[in-house]
Amino acid sequence: MDGRLCDRLKAAPVLPAKARREVLLVRELIERLRDDQAAEALTQHFAANPASVDLVAGILAHSPFLTQIMRLDPAGLVSALTTAPEARRDALLAEIAATAASGVETAELMRALRRFRQAMALLIALADIGGVWDVEAVTAALTAMADAAVRLATEHVLRQAADLGRIRLSDPADPGVGCSLVVLALGKHGAGELNYSSDIDIVVFFDPETAEAAGVAEPSSFFVKLTQAIARIIQERTPDGYVFRVDLRLRPDPASTHVAVALPSAYSYYETVGQNWERAAMIKARPVAGDLALGKRFLADLAPFIWRKYFDFAAIADIHAMKRQIQTVKGHETIAVEGHNVKLGRGGIREIEFFVQTQQLVFGGRRPALRGPRTLEMLGELTHEGWITPKARDELAESYRYLRVIEHRLQMRHDEQTQTLPKAKGDLEAFARFCGYPSTAAFGKALTAHARRVEGHYALLFEEGPSLASEAGTLSFTGTELDPDTLATLRKLGFRDPGTAAETVRGWHFGRRAAVTSARAREVLTELTPALLVALGRTVDPDGALAHLDNAFVRMPAAVELLTLLRSHASLLTIFADILGSAPRLAKVAALYPHVLDGIIDPAFTSANLDTDALTGRIRAVVGNPPPSVEDGLDRLRDAARQENFLVGARLISGVYRAQQAGQAYCAVAEGCLRVAFDDTRAAFAADHGLIAGAETVVLGLGRLGAGELTPSSDLDLILLYDRPEDAGPSDGAKSLDPVTWHVRFTQRLVAALTVPTRRGGLYQVDMRLRPTGNKSPAATQFSGFEAYHTGEAEIWEEMALTRARVVAGDAGLAQRAQAAMTLILRRERKPAKVAAAVLEMRALIAKEKGETDPWDLKLVTGGLTDLDFLAQFLVLAHAARHPGLVAPDTASVFAAAREVGLLSAADAAFLIEAHRLIGDVQLWQRFTVDETFDPAAVPPRVLKRIATAVGRPDAKVLRAELDEMRAGVRALFQKLLGAARAG
Numbered sequence: 006m007d008g009r010l011c012d013r014l015k016a017a018p019v020l021p022a023k024a025r026r027e028v029l030l031v032r033e034l035i036e037r038l039r040d041d042q043a044a045e046a047l048t049q050h051f052a053a054n055p056a057s058v059d060l061v062a063g064i065l066a067h068s069p070f071l072t073q074i075m076r077l078d079p080a081g082l083v084s085a086l087t088t089a090p091e092a093r094r095d096a097l098l099a100e101i102a103a104t105a106a107s108g109v110e111t112a113e114l115m116r117a118l119r120r121f122r123q124a125m126a127l128l129i130a131l132a133d134i135g136g137v138w139d140v141e142a143v144t145a146a147l148t149a150m151a152d153a154a155v156r157l158a159t160e161h162v163l164r165q166a167a168d169l170g171r172i173r174l175s176d177p178a179d180p181g182v183g184c185s186l187v188v189l190a191l192g193k194h195g196a197g198e199l200n201y202s203s204d205i206d207i208v209v210f211f212d213p214e215t216a217e218a219a220g221v222a223e224p225s226s227f228f229v230k231l232t233q234a235i236a237r238i239i240q241e242r243t244p245d246g247y248v249f250r251v252d253l254r255l256r257p258d259p260a261s262t263h264v265a266v267a268l269p270s271a272y273s274y275y276e277t278v279g280q281n282w283e284r285a286a287m288i289k290a291r292p293v294a295g296d297l298a299l300g301k302r303f304l305a306d307l308a309p310f311i312w313r314k315y316f317d318f319a320a321i322a323d324i325h326a327m328k329r330q331i332q333t334v335k336g337h338e339t340i341a342v343e344g345h346n347v348k349l350g351r352g353g354i355r356e357i358e359f360f361v362q363t364q365q366l367v368f369g370g371r372r373p374a375l376r377g378p379r380t381l382e383m384l385g386e387l388t389h390e391g392w393i394t395p396k397a398r399d400e401l402a403e404s405y406r407y408l409r410v411i412e413h414r415l416q417m418r419h420d421e422q423t424q425t426l427p428k429a430k431g432d433l434e435a436f437a438r439f440c441g442y443p444s445t446a447a448f449g450k451a452l453t454a455h456a457r458r459v460e461g462h463y464a465l466l467f468e469e470g471p472s473l474a475s476e477a478g479t480l481s482f483t484g485t486e487l488d489p490d491t492l493a494t495l496r497k498l499g500f501r502d503p504g505t506a507a508e509t510v511r512g513w514h515f516g517r518r519a520a521v522t523s524a525r526a527r528e529v530l531t532e533l534t535p536a537l538l539v540a541l542g543r544t545v546d547p548d549g550a551l552a553h554l555d556n557a558f559v560r561m562p563a564a565v566e567l568l569t570l571l572r573s574h575a576s577l578l579t580i581f582a583d584i585l586g587s588a589p590r591l592a593k594v595a596a597l598y599p600h601v602l603d604g605i606i607d608p609a610f611t612s613a614n615l616d617t618d619a620l621t622g623r624i625r626a627v628v629g630n631p632p633p634s635v636e637d638g639l640d641r642l643r644d645a646a647r648q649e650n651f652l653v654g655a656r657l658i659s660g661v662y663r664a665q666q667a668g669q670a671y672c673a674v675a676e677g678c679l680r681v682a683f684d685d686t687r688a689a690f691a692a693d694h695g696l697i698a699g700a701e702t703v704v705l706g707l708g709r710l711g712a713g714e715l716t717p718s719s720d721l722d723l724i725l726l727y728d729r730p731e732d733a734g735p736s737d738g739a740k741s742l743d744p745v746t747w748h749v750r751f752t753q754r755l756v757a758a759l760t761v762p763t764r765r766g767g768l769y770q771v772d773m774r775l776r777p778t779g780n781k782s783p784a785a786t787q788f789s790g791f792e793a794y795h796t797g798e799a800e801i802w803e804e805m806a807l808t809r810a811r812v813v814a815g816d817a818g819l820a821q822r823a824q825a826a827m828t829l830i831l832r833r834e835r836k837p838a839k840v841a842a843a844v845l846e847m848r849a850l851i852a853k854e855k856g857e858t859d860p861w862d863l864k865l866v867t868g869g870l871t872d873l874d875f876l877a878q879f880l881v882l883a884h885a886a887r888h889p890g891l892v893a894p895d896t897a898s899v900f901a902a903a904r905e906v907g908l909l910s911a912a913d914a915a916f917l918i919e920a921h922r923l924i925g926d927v928q929l930w931q932r933f934t935v936d937e938t939f940d941p942a943a944v945p946p947r948v949l950k951r952i953a954t955a956v957g958r959p960d961a962k963v964l965r966a967e968l969d970e971m972r973a974g975v976r977a978l979f980q981k982l983l984g985a986a987r988a989g
Contacts, residue, residue, distance in 0.1 A: 010093075011086045014056040015136030018063025019438035030062040034075065043079035050086060057086050060135050067439035070420040074127045081124045090132040094146055097124050098153055105157040114161055115238055118154055119245035125150045129201070130417050133410070140406040141381065143413065147199040152293050154248045155188055155207060156181075158238040159294035162231050171227060173220040185215035186228055186265070187292050187300035188235070191255050195289035196378035200409070202416035202423075204250040208290075209235075209265045212299060228265035235294075236264075250422070255286055258515040260508065268303060275310045278516025280527065285362045287311045288369075289378040312370040342449040343433060345456075347408050347415070348424035352456025354412065356463040357405045364392055380405060397462050404455040411452065414440050480535045482510050498542030499947070506548065509555050510534060518558035526565040533572045540578050544586025545934070545951035553585045557596025567599035570606075577605050583658050587951055588933040590717050591654040594647055601651040610652065613661055615669055620649060621677035628681055635689050639758060642678060642685075643765040649674045654717060654933065664926035664956070671715035672706075678759070678768065679704055679721075679814040686755045695738025697747055700729040702785075703815030703823055704755075707775050711809040712895045714925065716932040720770040721759070724810070725752045728788040728819050748785035756784070775806050788823065795830045801843035805878040807831060809894050831892050837883035841986035844879045848872070860969065861939045863928040868972025870928065872979045873921045879983060884908055897921050913978055920971045926956045927968065 020030075031051055038044040051058045061082075064071045075082045085093055101121040105114055129146050132138040138146070163180035166172045175183035192206040193199045209232045216224040236251040253264045257274035275283070288311060292300025341350075348354045361383045369375040374386045381402050388398040412424050414436070427433040430445075437448035481491050487507050495503035513530060516522045521530055541550045558564055571578045581602065584591045595601055604610060627645035632638030653674060657667040683704060708722035709715045727748040735741040742750065752773075759769050776786050777794040795804065810827055812820040848871065851857075857867045864870045877899035885891045888906040893899050897918050904914035930952045931939045941949060941961075949961035958964040 008089055009087050010090045010131060010135065010137055011050070011054045011057045013135070013137045014060055016134065016441055017056070017059035018067055018134065019441060019443055020059075020063060020066055030065040031058050034061070034065060034072075037076060038079050040079055043083060046083045047079060050083060054086070056135075060131065061086075063439065064130065064134065067435060068130070068418050071127060071130050071417060074123045078120075078123065078127070081127060085124075085128045085131050090128060090137055093128050094125070094149070097121060097128070098149060101153055101157065105161060108164075111161065111165075111238065114157070115241070115243060116245050118157065118238070118248045119243065122150065122154070122248045123246065126201075126420075133201075133413055134417075140409045144193070144198045144200070144409070147201060147203075148194060148197045151190070151194050151199055151205050151249055154239050155190070155205070155235070156294040158235045159186075159188055161238065162234045163295075165234075166227075166231065171221065172216075175219075181295045181297060183215065183219065184296050185212045185219055185221070185224070185299065186210070186231065186295040187297065187303065188294035189290045189300055189304075190293040191286050191290050193289070194293075195291040196380070197291075198379060200416060201413040202420050204252045204422060205239075206252045206255050206286075207293070208253070208256045209295075210268050210271055210300075210303060211265055212268050215296075215299075225263065225265070225267065229263045232265045255283075257283075258517070260511070260515070261517065271303075272306070274516065275307060278514075278522045278527070279310050280514060281366065284311050284366055288362060288365055288376070291378065311366075312376060313366075342426060342445070342452060343430075344426060344428040345452070346425045347411050347452075350456070352404075352458070352460040352463075354405065354408045354424070356459050357401050357408075360401065360463055361387065368392065400458055401462055404459050407451075407455050408459075411440060480538055482507065482514060482534065487511075495538070495542075498538060499544075499547045500542065500551070501548050501945075506538075506551055509551055510538070512555075513558065518555065518564075520558040520561035520564035521568075523563065523565060526563065526568060529565060529568040529572055533568055533578075536575075536578060537571070537582065540582030541586060543579075544583050545947040546586045546945045549589075549945065549948075550582060550586035550592075553589060553592040554596070557592065560593075561596055564599075567596065567602070570599060570602050574606055577602060580605055580655055580659050584655065587658055587948075588654055588717075589935070590933070591651060591658070594651050598644075598647060601648050604648060604652045605655055610656070611661055613656070613666060615666065615673055617673040617676055620673050621680050624649065624674075624677045624681050628685070631688065632685060635685075636763070638685050639761070639763050640765045642681060642758075643763060643768050645681075646674060646678050646768055647766070649677070650717070657929075657933070664929045665714075665922065668709075668714040668716065668925070668929060671717070671719070672710055672713045675710055675715060675721060675769065676706070676813045679706075679723075682758045683755060683814040686758045687751065690751050690754055691736075691738065693738060694740050694742050694747060694750075695736040697729055697733050697736050697744045699733055700727060700744065700748070701816040701819035702727040702748065702751070703812050703819045705810050705823065706813035707806055707810045708772075709809075710813065711811050714895065716929050718932050720772045722772050722775055722806075723756075724773065724776045724791075725755070725785045726788050726791055726815075726819065726823055727785055728822075745783065745785075745787075748787075749783045752784040775803070777803075788819065788826075791823075792826050792830075796833075801840060801882065802847045804830065804882055805844065805847070805875070808878045808881045808892075808899075809874075811894050828889075828892055831881055832885045832889055834886040835882055837986040838989060840879055840883040841983040844875050845983055845987065848875055860965070860972075861931070861941055863924050863931070863968075866972060868920075868974070868976035868979070870921070870924055872975050873917065873924070876917070876975075876979050876982065879986070880908060883986060916971075916974060917978065920975050923956060923971060924968065927952060927964070930955050 035044050035047050035051075038047070051061075061075070064075070088096075101117060104117045109117070125146065129138070129143055129150075132146075133143045160180045163172065163174065163184055163186075164177070167174045167177065167180070172184065174180050187210055189195065189208045189210070190205065191208060193203060194205045194207070199205070209228065211224055211228040213224045216228070221227050232253070236253065239248045240251045241247065253259070256262055256264070256266050257271055257279075262270070275287075287304070287307060290304055292304075346353060358380055361380050364387055365375045365383060368390070372390055374390060375383060377383050377386065384393070384398045384402050384405075387393045388395055415421075415423050415426070418436075418439070427436050434445045437445045440448060442448035442451070480494055481488050487504060491507055492503040495506050500506045512518065513521045514527065521527055538551075541547045541554075544550045561567070571581055581595060584595060624642070624645040627648070628638055628641040632641060650671065653662065653667055653670040656662040656670070657664065662670060683702075687702070703726050705711070705724040705726060706721065707724065709719045710721050710723075725748070727744075729744050733744050735743050736747050756771050756773070760767070760771050773784060774780055776782055776784075777791060777799070795807065799807075807827055808831060812824055851865065851871065852867075855865050856862075857865050857869075859866055862869070874896050877896040880899055880903050881891045881893075884903075884906075888902070888908070890902045890906065891899055891908075893902060900909060900914050900917045900921070903909040904911055909917070934948050934952060935944060946961070949964075953959065953961045953964040956964065958967065
């Protein structure tokens with residue numbers, strides 16, 4: 006359009022009507038100018054053009070930023086007012102292009118670009134505020150300014166690199182052609198909709214192959230430095246100001262990639278882990294500098310990622326989730342005037358953009374007309390395609406233009422990237438006048454009407470969904486940077502290092518964990534994340550729990566099964582989170598084998614019934630009867646054990662089992678596995694070697710297995726006994742073996758079945774050193790030899806071990822005889838003094854070799870489980886001859902029996918039973934909460950708190966005090982009873 010700007014003015018800010026204040030403001034401007042010629046020109050112009058006076062006076066009253074520009078460049082103000090704005094715009098663009106092409110030094114180019122930006126900013130503000138340009142013309146001019154800055158900076162650094170011999174340019178006059186680098190503008194810059202004081206979002210890609218042809222030695226390093234130089238030219242603040250703030254974080258996975266990304270890496274990223282918000286960003290992508298043809302080819306090749314072949318309704322939920330997050334993050338969930346954000350708040354610019362972009366993502370794969378970058382144009386196309394009504398188009402377009410005008414006014418005041426209205430009454434009133442309203446009330450009425458209209462259209466498109474903000478606050482992980490409110494929420498939830506926690510979750514979305522790179526996995530993860538983080542926050546160690554889950558994603562081939570299970574069952578999510586925070590071993594199992602979680606959903610999960618026969622039946626059902634093959638049988642046995650042991654731990658965590666019940670349940674699982682392994686191993690062994698006629702075999706469980714007190718990390722202490730007729734010959738198989746060899750090899754095969762790692766992992770560690778003469782003897786012990794050894798040769802410490810022995814698998818006949826024989830051995834007459842001396846000697850030896858001072862090593866510490874077990878074993882060996890009821894495999898039962906026969910007072914027995922229960926329970930919880938040695942200095946305080954509350958104590962301090970007191974009492978009784986027996 007022709008005509009000077011001053012002749013086309015239609016509007017101006019409102020000033021208080023006091024003594025022609027605008028005249029005074031303009032006079033002050035002229036008086037402060039040092040350029041007499043410019044002052045004279047302005048004086049003459051204002052005298053002849055009262056509309057210019059109103060416009061300039063309003064700017065002087067409301068915009069310190071523009072006031073400074075007018076004072077620094079009064080000649081530019083005159084030119085802007087007295088020239089057609091389109092001609093002034095084109096002249097400024099041509100002037101800066103000529104300056105850059107003249108071969109100026111970097112410093113001079115930076116100075117020229119900053120002055121160019123100031124002149125353009127003033128021109129655009131005058132045309133905008135004066136009502137000469139509409140929103141489209143304003144944003145187009147702002148975009149042209151940004152395009153020029155990026156293009157000229159890029160060409161400058163390319164020419165410099167060519168002068169140094171680091172790259173060969175195909176055309177020095179047009180350095181971008183064939184340079185193998187392309188700069189894409191994204192966001193409003195890419196769409197040609199840049200706002201007044203916006204950052205510019207750019208992404209830099211390079212082609213390694215064409216870079217090599219252009220003589221670039223190390224493309225990655227070269228283009229990273231080039232990109233950094235481009236950004237510095239544009240955004241570095243100098244005495245002349247800056248041009249634009251540059252944001253490079255919309256590149257693929259910005260936390261893990263350089264500022265310039267190789268195209269093959271970019272393709273791979275977008276094809277595998279690109280997210281919906283990145284698809285939305287790429288809708289507006291546009292090459293603006295470098296090799297523009299390369300950029301166009303890249304975007305064409307990326308089209309299948311951006312535009313899905315089928316209608317992509319899943320994108321609606323994802324984009325809406327982003328919108329809900331943004332509203333909650335910024336606190337703009339309600340419409341207000343004071344402090345309202347015209348971009349992110351309800352009824353704001355972002356809702357209009359999401360309204361358009363979401364439908365583009367959903368339908369654009371089948372409707373090429375919907376693939377344009379500009380919001381207003383796409384509102385029109387949505388109407389042409391029949392997706393929205395003409396009324397919706399017109400109303401949204403009108404509101405979009407209105408809100409963009411308000412956004413620009415906010416940014417013109419102080420050159421700030423803000424969309425938030427003032428909160429202070431006086432400041433808001435002044436801003437309303439800057440927008441042309443006589444009062445705050447009039448401005449608020451207009452703003453609220455537009456916001457409510459936008460909100461209404463937005464609500465019709467998006468069904469209301471559950472807020473992604475958690476019960477504790479904001480949890481938002483979209484976009485390119487960590488959100489402060491999200492960090493505050495994570496801290497409130499209990500995460501000690503919210504930054505690491507947020508970056509961990511963002512890493513999942515950026516595809517840094519292979520297990521969550523599939524589209525389905527990321528879709529479920531996005532929906533699950535808030536509830537997951539809330540659940541993790543309730544655990545004893547939220548940071549550790551999240552780290553365990555992240556490590557699990559590293560090891561897992563795919564996580565979609567696990568995530569879908571957790572999403573579908575709230576109770577399961579709670580237990581799983583508790584496991585991650587409290588039981589590292591269980592967490593690893595659940596992550597690697599998510600099917601183990603199925604048992605938690607089963608109604609039988611809440612049953613505390615400990616039926617070893619029923620459990621053995623479940624294990625047999627998994628393994629098969631018979632198993633398909635030896636190898637399959639071993640794999641299935643490990644699967645079954647993993648499932649059952651996981652359920653034991655889950656029942657403990659969820660309160661179905663008490664600690665003592667959990668210990669018994671672990672024993673029941675081990676016993677069931679031993680029974681199945683025994684039967685299957687013997688069947689497979691007999692298939693090769695036959696059987697020994699009349700022979701019988703049993704497995705004895707000793708130690709914790711015998712006592713029914715296994716923990717998650719316990720070994721199995723085993724002895725294999727066999728009996729055969731005296732005249733028994735070799736086995737009757739094709740590969741016949743004599744009886745001794747048969748049983749030794751069978752034992753070795755059985756131990757291997759229990760210990761060898763298979764495709765499904767390990768099962769148990771087995772210790773067989775408690776057999777007669779230990780490792781010096783054969784792996785299998787003949788029953789008669791076992792009886793003879795314990796009748797004459799066995800040491801007291803070996804018989805101590807026998808107090809906790811019981812048959813756990815094998816033939817019923819020998820099992821009965823072996824159990825009876827062990828009872829007779831334990832009830833044999835012994836001198837209490839000799840037994841006490843041996844027990845004290847053994848305890849002293851253990852203390853010397855392994856120590857007894859660590860208060861948290863509840864097995865070996867003075868007054869710990871070893872003292873309690875040794876005391877019970879002493880009572881059995883010293884007194885069972887006269888009191889047969891003392892023979893019992895578990896320590897607490899021995900103390901109870903000793904009380905009944907008067908060997909312990911009621912008070913001492915009660916104390917010892919309670920001490921054994923508490924210390925044993927704490928040790929079991931230690932094994933759950935910590936993988937390695939329990940070091941309280943390295944354990945988070947909340948872990949200690951969890952252990953304390955699990956055993957009924959208010960906190961770790963009280964628990965430690967009670968444990969110390971109990972251990973002192975146990976050691977006192979230990980020394981008193983054994984000392985008296987040795988002396989007597």
